[in-house]
Amino acid sequence: MxxxxxxxxxxxxxxxxxxxxxxxxxxxxxxxxxxxxxxxxxxxxxxxxxxxxxxxxxxxxxxxxxxxxxxAPEVAAHRLRRRRARLESAWRHETAHGRVEDVQAGTAAEDAAALAERLATGRGxxxxxxxxxxxxxxxxxxxxxxxxxxxxxxxxxxxxxxxxxxxxxxxxxxxxxxxxxxxxxxxxxxxxxxxxxLPITSPDLDTAELGQTTVVWGTNTHSAGLVLWDRFTPGIDNHNMVILARSGAGKSYLAKLELLRSLIAGIEAAVIDPEDEYAALAEAVGGTRVAVGTPAGRINPFDLPAPAAEGDGDQEADQGLTRRALFIHTLIATMVGDLDATTAAVLDKAILAAYTGAGITADTRTWARKPPVLADLAHALREQGEAEGARLADRLHPYTHGAYKALFDGPTSLPLAGHLVVCSLRHLPEEASDVGMLLVLDRLWRRITDTAHVRPRLVTVDEAWLLLQNPVAAKYLQRMAKAARKHAAGLTLITQDVGDVLATDMGRAVAANAATQVLLRQAPQNLDAVTSAFQLSHGERQIVAAAPRGDALLLAGHQRVGVHALAAPHEDALITTSPEFTAAPSGRAAGPEEDGA
Incomplete structure (x- = not known):
């Protein structure tokens, strides 16, 4: 009841x-x-x-x-035949009686005929x-x-x-x-x-030439569509990208999301990670994490490439050894300062002597042998019996037997190979940061220029302002930004110090060589510089001045679209670095609005 x-x-x-x-x-x-x-x-x-x-x-x-x-195809064909018969009979009846032709009926008959042809040929x-x-x-x-x-x-x-x-x-x-x-x-x-x-494209971003490496970035902030972009599409000048934002705007969140989905699309990736923020992502996808500055992250600058990567011709047979010698000159100059001509000549002879002592010559068949290390170079400098060599060996003592020997005391710990390589600089001493960055950039550049295994590759540099402040590292980044396209590679720079990047010649050169530019919320003092550098309209300036966390303005040539980063819960758990999320109970989804990057 x-x-x-x-x-x-x-x-x-x-x-x-x-x-x-x-x-x-x-x-x-x-x-x-x-x-x-x-x-x-x-x-x-x-x-x-x-x-x-x-x-x-x-x-x-x-x-x-x-x-x-x-x-069903048979039902569709039957209906189209009946529809075309009615339309054509009506048109013939009107014509037979001398009446004015019905334009709409004629257009409908043409459309029905075109549709019948597409169905008959299997195109629809x-x-x-x-x-x-x-x-x-x-x-x-x-x-x-x-x-x-x-x-x-x-x-x-x-x-x-x-x-x-x-x-x-x-x-x-x-x-x-x-x-x-x-x-x-x-x-x-x-x-x-x-x-x-169907709402699967953005009306503001042309997706006609996107290929197999297309990545879903998120939702369009001005419509209900999705924003898809392919950095390797033939229609753009290069594959580089810069991400500029103030601290806490969500730039690292967006970069990690694009990186994770690029891996799914079959793109190889490498990351220079100053704060060790990509460790969880690397572990989850089976990548390689190299902790530079520790014995487990040692990189030997004397490593030679595989002979096949240098070409089979006699003229190019010794190029790998020559390039290694030139790089070691640059590395030693970074360690101890500029070298005069006499000291440089002594160093050059010591480098060849160190390789010869390890049984390595210009013959590429000897390159598979165990290469020398920095201590072997110091020993070769002393063995020459010249004062300049002994003085240079003494100046190298901190790197061979002193506080920084962990960087060079032995062979390379881990091969920088695989679908994802993360080079963490968190454990690198500040006094040796220039040397460590140079080693990492050189090894990644060798990975990019490996002609034996050409495939789409990305190199992501987080907190890029740290590297741009280093003249040697900035030169490497500029070279990589200009030449990466020739090797089917793209460079991604992520930075929050927009003013310093755009104030230097190296920074402006790197930003100018990025066909894809992503602007999240900007600090008020940087608005004028960003507006001038990227030729923003008044409306676009307002967007980057007041964009919520996780929203960005994607610039790709003449195409410009607002995008909101959208991640699945399992993706969000891998890429979020916000302290609120890491302190929260497991299973809680943070999203870009809570990412502190």
Whole structure:
């Protein structure tokens, strides 16, 4: 008895019977919310990808449902034949009676003939598409105003709409996430027309030339579409990218998300990580983490490349040995300062002597032998019996037998190979940071220029302002930015010190050689420099001045689009470095809004 009384109440029973619903001829009242469903009855004849994004991304309270049902090929062919017969017979009847030709009927006949040809040749299929829009509001006047606004927007897109008169409940059910079409107001469309309706492209970013290395960045901040971008598309000048933002804007979050999805697309990646923020990501994807500055992260500058990577010709046989000798000159100069001509000549002879002592000569067949280390070079300097060599060996003592010998006391600990290599500089002493950075950059550059294994590669440099302050490292980055494209590679620079980057010649050169530029929220004192460097309009300047955390302005040549980083929960757990997230219980998703990077 009590159950019957509860169900008989005007408000209904949310526990047993669901929400209370009242209907009118055109509107529906669900609890305290008014709703009205519109049926799309007409579509524009010619459309392009993303044409319906203004409607699908309508900022008001509405639900858009598209019901797509494939039509069997034999049924599609039969219907098209009947449709073409009716249209052509009508046209012939009008012509026989001398009446003015119906342009719409002629156009419909041409479209039906073109569609029949595509179906017959297998270039498309036929679908039944039903599109419904349910508008919500708190009061009846608000619902009327919102409905009029939405119908005006639809009309501007050449979309005809009609209310679901006497069927408001069926219309509301058709827009719920149930997959049920209770109205049954479908139209026949081919594959291209249905695909153009789906919200899978950005109307502001041309995706026509994107290839297999395309990455989903997130959602378009000005529409409901997704932002997809391929840094290796042939349509852009190079594969480099710079990410500029103030501290806490979410730049590292966005960079890690792009890196993680690039790995899925089959791109090899390497990261220079000053703060060891990529350790969890490297471990999760089976990458290699090299802790530079520790015995486990030792890199031997005397390592020679595989002979096949240097070419098979006699003229190029000794280039690998020559390049190593030249690099060791640069490395020693970074350790002890500039060398005079006499000392440089002594060093050159000692380098060759160290290789000879290890049994390595210009003959590439000897390159597989164990290479010498820095202590062997110091020993060769002393063995020459010249004063300059002895003095240079003494100056190298901190790196051979002193405080920094962990960097060079032995062979390379881990090979810098694999789909992801993370070089952590956190354990590198500040006094030896220049030397450690130089070793890492040289090894990554050798990895990029490996002609035996050419494939798309990315090198990500986090907190790039640290390297740009170092003249030697900045020179390497500039060289990498200019020449990486020749080796199917791209350089990613992430920095928060925008003013210092754009104030130096090296920084401006690196930023100018990046075809893809990402600007998150900028500090007020950097707005003028960023606006001038990237030629931002007044509206774009306002976007980067007040962008929420996780929102960015993506610049790719003449194309510009706002993007919000969107990660799945398992991706978010790998790329979030916010202290609030790391201190939170496991299983909690932070998202870019909480990333402190």
């Amino acid at each position: 009590r159950l019957l009384q509860r169900l008989a109440r005007p408000g209904g029973s949310t526990r047993l019977g669901g929400p209370a619903i009242a209907t009118t001829p055109r509107r529906l009242i669900v609890e305290d919310t008014w709703a009205q469903t519109l049926i799309v009855t007409g579509y524009p004849r010619d459309v392009s990808a993303g044409w319906a994004d203004p409607l699908l991304g309508y900022p008001g309270r509405c639900a858009v449902a598209a019901h797509i049902e494939p039509v 299929k036929l679908f039944r598409l039903a599109l419904y829009i349910t508008v919500y509001a708190d009061t009846a006047p608000e619902l009327a105003a919102e409905t009029d606004h939405l119908r005006s927007l639809a009309a501007s897109l050449l979309i005809d709409t009609a209310p679901a008169t006497f069927r408001p409940l069926a219309g509301w059910i058709s827009t719920l996430p149930l997959g049920t079409d209770a109205l049954g107001q479908a139209r026949s469309m081919d594959t291209d027309a249905v695909a153009a309706l």
